[in-house]
Amino acid sequence: MITKLHELLTTYTPSEAAAGRFAAAAAILNDATVEHRTTDLRTTRWLITELADVIDPATGQTEADVVLATLQGSTHPRVKAAYEAMNGDGIDISDPQAQLLIDVLAMAANWPAGLADKIKAAGVQKRSHCETAGLPPTDAAECQAHWEAGEAVEAGTVAYTTGQTLLALNATAGQGEQLTLRRTMTGEVSGITVIGPTATLVGNSTTLTGPAKALLDSVLAAIATYEESV
Numbered sequence: 001m002i003t004k005l006h007e008l009l010t011t012y013t014p015s016e017a018a019a020g021r022f023a024a025a026a027a028i029l030n031d032a033t034v035e036h037r038t039t040d041l042r043t044t045r046w047l048i049t050e051l052a053d054v055i056d057p058a059t060g061q062t063e064a065d066v067v068l069a070t071l072q073g074s075t076h077p078r079v080k081a082a083y084e085a086m087n088g089d090g091i092d093i094s095d096p097q098a099q100l101l102i103d104v105l106a107m108a109a110n111w112p113a114g115l116a117d118k119i120k121a122a123g124v125q126k127r128s129h130c131e132t133a134g135l136p137p138t139d140a141a142e143c144q145a146h147w148e149a150g151e152a153v154e155a156g157t158v159a160y161t162t163g164q165t166l167l168a169l170n171a172t173a174g175q176g177e178q179l180t181l182r183r184t185m186t187g188e189v190s191g192i193t194v195i196g197p198t199a200t201l202v203g204n205s206t207t208l209t210g211p212a213k214a215l216l217d218s219v220l221a222a223i224a225t226y227e228e229s230v
Contacts, residue, residue: 041090
C-alpha cells in the first residue's frame with residue numbers, strides 16, 4: 001500500500017529519496033515552507049485582545065496601543081480605509097496588500113521588533129509538508145522505510161506469504177460460518193474461503209459464481225476503496 005509519506009517523498013523529494021539521502025528528504029518535508037492563509041476578518045477588538053503584551057510597564061502601553069496609534073494618526077488614504085474597516089466588519093490580513101502595508105507601517109512608525117511578524121502570522125502561517133498532510137514530523141529512518149516499501153509495491157516486487165489471511169469474518173456467531181480472504185505471492189487479493197455449517201467453498205473471482213462471487217467482489221471493492229483513502 002502506498003502511504004501518504006511515500007507520496008510526499010515522491011512529490012517533493014524524489015531526487016533525494018532515489019539517491020538514498022533520506023536525512024535530506026526528511027529535512028525538506030519537516031521544513032515550514034508551505035504557506036497557509038487564514039482569511040478571517042480582523043477587527044480593532046481582535047487587535048486589543050490578541051496584541052495585549054505590555055511594551056512599557058511604566059505607562060501600561062501594549063502592542064495594540066502602538067498599532068492603533070499608528071492607524072489613527074495616519075493621513076494615508078489606504079491606512080485610513082483599513083482603520084475604518086477594522087472598526088466595522090474587519091480586514092483580511094492574509095491578503096498580500098495587507099501584509100505589505102503592515103511592513104510599511106512597522107518601518108515608518110518604528111514598531112517594536114517582531115510586532116509586524118506577529119500580526120502577519122495571524123493571516124499567513126508557514127507549515128511543513130508533513131503538517132499539511134496531517135502527519136507528524138518524520139526522520140531519515142521512517143522516510144527510508146516508506147520509500148522502499150512504496151517502491152516495491154509500485155514495482156510489483158513486494159513479497160507476501162502464500163495464503164496470507166487478510167480478513168476473517170464470522171458471519172453468524174455460533175454457527176461456524178466464516179469468510180477468509182487470501183493474498184497471492186504478487187500481493188493481489190483474489191482468494192476466498194467460505195466455511196459454512198455444512199460445506200466449505202474455495203475459489204477466486206474467476207472460478208466463483210453467483211452469490212459467492214458477488215460477495216468476493218463486494219469485499220474486494222471495499223478494500224480497494226479503503227486503501228485509496230489511506
